[in-house]
Amino acid sequence: MSRKPEPKSYAETIHEKGFRFTDQRRAVYDALMNRRDHPTAVEVFMRVKGKVPSISLATVYNCLETLTGCGLVKTVNHDRESARYCPNLDEHAHLFCEGCGGVTDIPLRAKRRAHDIWELPEEVTISHHEISFRGLCPKCAKAAARKTTKSK
Amino acid sequence: MSRKPEPKSYAETIHEKGFRFTDQRRAVYDALMNRRDHPTAVEVFMRVKGKVPSISLATVYNCLETLTGCGLVKTVNHDRESARYCPNLDEHAHLFCEGCGGVTDIPLRAKRRAHDIWELPEEVTISHHEISFRGLCPKCAKAAARKTTKSK
DNA sequence: GGCATATCAAGAATAATTCTAAATAAAGCA
């Protein structure tokens, strides 16, 4: 298949790690970058089918794993729901809305370190952390407030 | 079966919610409280079998759900691993050790509020949050440090 | 004790993800 030149950044990142930048991997990566939301593997699969009709769900899982392994994408877990994937590499938490089911990125306030917030023993080494909130996103919270006001 | 008097606190909590405090539920609750660690449902099942040999895994799941519904136990999730259950009701995070596989409770430093740490939009309502760290617990971190020192 | 309801046990069913094996595609080299 034909190849357009890619912005070096991520194509190179993949190559540096010893992986090939295939059409499938690009399509999966683009599916995330174009929307910058938090789709599940199945949702990515549906988006990608348009571009690479022959792609299989297993390949989507493979690609997502490769991309996370390269540090280009993050996995987002919440309770026992399907894993979601996030292209935002900045430090942030996630808010899972109980109203609309959406996921919102919540940035960390500047200069907060885990040790300032949590009583982490000195010795521990943190390789990864994940913070998730469940509640109502701004939109749903406002809608709920309106409803309550009216009914009273 | 025979019943010893229970400390009112949790037996009552269960009754208040309209549930019966059965032998199975007590055994599951005790399995958590006696060790105060973070077992999976299967681990709870194994512990409980000694006390209630006829118990089934499905019942352990049911009991754990009832107990969490009553606010006596918390569910702890990490990546896509099996859910774990935690009897510590204080505000805390969890450290999942990549060395020994153990889970450590990490208390919140006094008086930190989520809004101080995260750029949460004013309107949002948080009903629940979960913080998990992955890394090396103090014991494993020390062991790793020793090893590195020796080999150099 | 007898009735209504809650709970339990066993195994089937489900859902997300991973694994397997064969087919395809790409990269490296003659």
Next chain:
DNA sequence: TGCTTTATTTAGAATTATTCTTGATATGCC
């Protein structure tokens, strides 16, 4: 360019944790 080696993809089977279903038990209340 053609050949070889290796990586990747595909489709479907397998796995794993959890939930659901159904009939059997146990409990609380009159």
